Amino acid sequence: MNVQEYMRDLGRNARQASRQLAAATSGDKNAALLATATILDASRPALVAANAKDLESGKAKGLDAHLLDRLALTDSVIDGMIEGLRQVAALPDPCGEITDMSYRPSGIQVGKMRAPLGVVGIIYESRPNVTIDAASLCLKSGNATILRGGSEAIHSNQAIAQCIAGGLAEVGLPSAAVQVVATTDREAVGELITMAEYVDVIVPRGGKSLIERISRDAKVAVIKHLDGICHVYIDDQADLDKAFNIALNSKTHRYGVCNAMETLLVAKGVATQILPRLAEAYAEKGVELRGCEATQAIISASAATEEDWGTEYLAPVLSIRVVDDMDAAIEHISQHSSAHTESIVTENFTRARRFLAEVDSSTVMVNASTRFADGFEFGLGAEIGISTDKIHARGPVGLEGLTSQKWIVLGDGHIRQ
Amino acid sequence: MNVQEYMRDLGRNARQASRQLAAATSGDKNAALLATATILDASRPALVAANAKDLESGKAKGLDAHLLDRLALTDSVIDGMIEGLRQVAALPDPCGEITDMSYRPSGIQVGKMRAPLGVVGIIYESRPNVTIDAASLCLKSGNATILRGGSEAIHSNQAIAQCIAGGLAEVGLPSAAVQVVATTDREAVGELITMAEYVDVIVPRGGKSLIERISRDAKVAVIKHLDGICHVYIDDQADLDKAFNIALNSKTHRYGVCNAMETLLVAKGVATQILPRLAEAYAEKGVELRGCEATQAIISASAATEEDWGTEYLAPVLSIRVVDDMDAAIEHISQHSSAHTESIVTENFTRARRFLAEVDSSTVMVNASTRFADGFEFGLGAEIGISTDKIHARGPVGLEGLTSQKWIVLGDGHIRQ
Numbered sequence: 001m002n003v004q005e006y007m008r009d010l011g012r013n014a015r016q017a018s019r020q021l022a023a024a025t026s027g028d029k030n031a032a033l034l035a036t037a038t039i040l041d042a043s044r045p046a047l048v049a050a051n052a053k054d055l056e057s058g059k060a061k062g063l064d065a066h067l068l069d070r071l072a073l074t075d076s077v078i079d080g081m082i083e084g085l086r087q088v089a090a091l092p093d094p095c096g097e098i099t100d101m102s103y104r105p106s107g108i109q110v111g112k113m114r115a116p117l118g119v120v121g122i123i124y125e126s127r128p129n130v131t132i133d134a135a136s137l138c139l140k141s142g143n144a145t146i147l148r149g150g151s152e153a154i155h156s157n158q159a160i161a162q163c164i165a166g167g168l169a170e171v172g173l174p175s176a177a178v179q180v181v182a183t184t185d186r187e188a189v190g191e192l193i194t195m196a197e198y199v200d201v202i203v204p205r206g207g208k209s210l211i212e213r214i215s216r217d218a219k220v221a222v223i224k225h226l227d228g229i230c231h232v233y234i235d236d237q238a239d240l241d242k243a244f245n246i247a248l249n250s251k252t253h254r255y256g257v258c259n260a261m262e263t264l265l266v267a268k269g270v271a272t273q274i275l276p277r278l279a280e281a282y283a284e285k286g287v288e289l290r291g292c293e294a295t296q297a298i299i300s301a302s303a304a305t306e307e308d309w310g311t312e313y314l315a316p317v318l319s320i321r322v323v324d325d326m327d328a329a330i331e332h333i334s335q336h337s338s339a340h341t342e343s344i345v346t347e348n349f350t351r352a353r354r355f356l357a358e359v360d361s362s363t364v365m366v367n368a369s370t371r372f373a374d375g376f377e378f379g380l381g382a383e384i385g386i387s388t389d390k391i392h393a394r395g396p397v398g399l400e401g402l403t404s405q406k407w408i409v410l411g412d413g414h415i416r417q
Numbered sequence: 418m419n420v421q422e423y424m425r426d427l428g429r430n431a432r433q434a435s436r437q438l439a440a441a442t443s444g445d446k447n448a449a450l451l452a453t454a455t456i457l458d459a460s461r462p463a464l465v466a467a468n469a470k471d472l473e474s475g476k477a478k479g480l481d482a483h484l485l486d487r488l489a490l491t492d493s494v495i496d497g498m499i500e501g502l503r504q505v506a507a508l509p510d511p512c513g514e515i516t517d518m519s520y521r522p523s524g525i526q527v528g529k530m531r532a533p534l535g536v537v538g539i540i541y542e543s544r545p546n547v548t549i550d551a552a553s554l555c556l557k558s559g560n561a562t563i564l565r566g567g568s569e570a571i572h573s574n575q576a577i578a579q580c581i582a583g584g585l586a587e588v589g590l591p592s593a594a595v596q597v598v599a600t601t602d603r604e605a606v607g608e609l610i611t612m613a614e615y616v617d618v619i620v621p622r623g624g625k626s627l628i629e630r631i632s633r634d635a636k637v638a639v640i641k642h643l644d645g646i647c648h649v650y651i652d653d654q655a656d657l658d659k660a661f662n663i664a665l666n667s668k669t670h671r672y673g674v675c676n677a678m679e680t681l682l683v684a685k686g687v688a689t690q691i692l693p694r695l696a697e698a699y700a701e702k703g704v705e706l707r708g709c710e711a712t713q714a715i716i717s718a719s720a721a722t723e724e725d726w727g728t729e730y731l732a733p734v735l736s737i738r739v740v741d742d743m744d745a746a747i748e749h750i751s752q753h754s755s756a757h758t759e760s761i762v763t764e765n766f767t768r769a770r771r772f773l774a775e776v777d778s779s780t781v782m783v784n785a786s787t788r789f790a791d792g793f794e795f796g797l798g799a800e801i802g803i804s805t806d807k808i809h810a811r812g813p814v815g816l817e818g819l820t821s822q823k824w825i826v827l828g829d830g831h832i833r834q
Binding site: 019022023096102104106108110113115117118200201216219221239241242245246248249250253334343345354356357358360361362363364365366367368369371372373377378379389390391392394395396404405406407408409410411412413414415416 | 513519534760762783786789828831
């Protein structure tokens, strides 16, 4: 069978399974998740053996230590997958939730019911635990999933897929509810993202180039997350202790994450007070500073270029710009932000209110670290990704982002006059 | 200037204007809508003169009477536009609505704020009143709009655009908040649907082939409405009087509309009771019937082909199928429906509940005519279109569908531990 036929078979099976999943009870879905956890636990030797094949061929291919580390299915990674399954089973089921029911003048009762999207395609890179993460969120939200992991993890992913199949079988859910693509042929991705009759949405998880490529070629909706070029603006009416803590935490709590601050904007009225103190703290943490001319006049920093304002460093590097006021800060953000997360530090009520309304990013904060922009911190319980799009789901995407709302109408024989 | 440069200028201007609109007050937006209404009313001679040019060249091109009728800006069409502007001004402003605020264990307060999408591109066919409808909904929801009407209506649309520009100017909103494409070059559409840096969503309003073409080529999200192949299923536990009224109303209330029933499914247990009565009523209305074999054994109908089950007639034609039970009806719907609107007629509570949960359409009804699937009937106040997609907005799309929700976080100097 060629790759196209193979993928279309997966698609047809997924579509069929999605109907059974939409009709499955919360109890059944949870039971399948918990059964999968038990099977994973009992399958550690098989998982480790499959993973060893991937690690071996990874080493042979010359993958670097970092990538091999991401690929490894250690006991603690398996523990994490089991714990994740239990957590997702414990979350409330979003499907079937009915809201906004009201009677209309015609006498009909109208409202909304939350329903699965249908079939979700997940494309991800080498970490095999994503297979469990993504499958469990899709299953819980009543969606069938087609998972396409990195080719380096093919044996690990197939072994995990067997555990999931076992969990589904135990409660009588169709095995096509979760399908892991068994070929490493790259054409499979091209087919997955274009077979709109079988796939409702694609969630790519990986580097920016992967996501850009998928978004460009997809004929299916993509919940995508590109850069996280996040800003903190310290207003001249900020509490400077809060500003210090937030600016330090947003940059240095973790570097390689999308919700880390990449550019600090400081109102000129407080720049001489706050920047020296921050520069000292950043120096202690080994953060390289790049600043505008006004910044360089106050602290030691290399010159920030135009490119710096648009760069997601994901590293201990920070660009700093002194701005006239909040309007200039919002203007800078609108020009350079990736619309992920921005935070203002201010005690001024009116500016806080304006910043929240006027900054067009997926998360806008007042007096809080950008590091809080995260599904767990927001109480979603789990996160399939963070969307930097405005259509459908925006910001951290949990179970609800994998569903849509249909309208429901209840009548008693009502007809249009 | 070539078309590409021209469109990109519109895009840049719209993006810029969208920021001002996002910051505009509800009062300003409403004032602009009402000022436009006043200017339209005072501009009747200019509007009629511009429209006369379009009608004349339409006749010269040999447009048929139906198309010329849609193109005409009569006094009553202008009255309708003015009334529409006033209605949209009276609707609540969706922007800035804050919901779901809660405190998290970390101490931050998290919730959602509704915000405009940004820039909306509208592509439509000959009716010039769509220019006002679409512009008013986008303006009210805080979005900048680029409108591309049919080339036959170019003079009418430009005259309407001048009225809108006057309304915007009166309250100091940027003229680029509503831009009507001034060229009839078809390349303009291709540019509009692919300049993702300037346009956030496209709403095509027109025939299926237009929408399919746009969806295929767009690099921007499309809120699309394809077919309305709507079903009514008469269960064997239906109240047959309700069933009769709903089946008749769903088909015959209006024919050329997307929420008209195209296929009637009847449980075999009641087919001999309900079908003859319905056939008589349909005959009185001049509805042509096409039936499955079981249907033809009960009433006079031509043979329905496989193609009939997938056809949106938009005409006094109805296909009828006798099915074993509700499961068979749901199976037929899942195979042939366009996922627009389906209705079950039943007195059985459990079946009603299952039908609502398991039928995957944008509107699912119990004991009501499919003709109720409409933004006005649902209380949206206005409708930019009906979406048959599952991503973002589903079913009738009002002001809310032209917005997204961003996350907001309020803190007091909170940092991640």
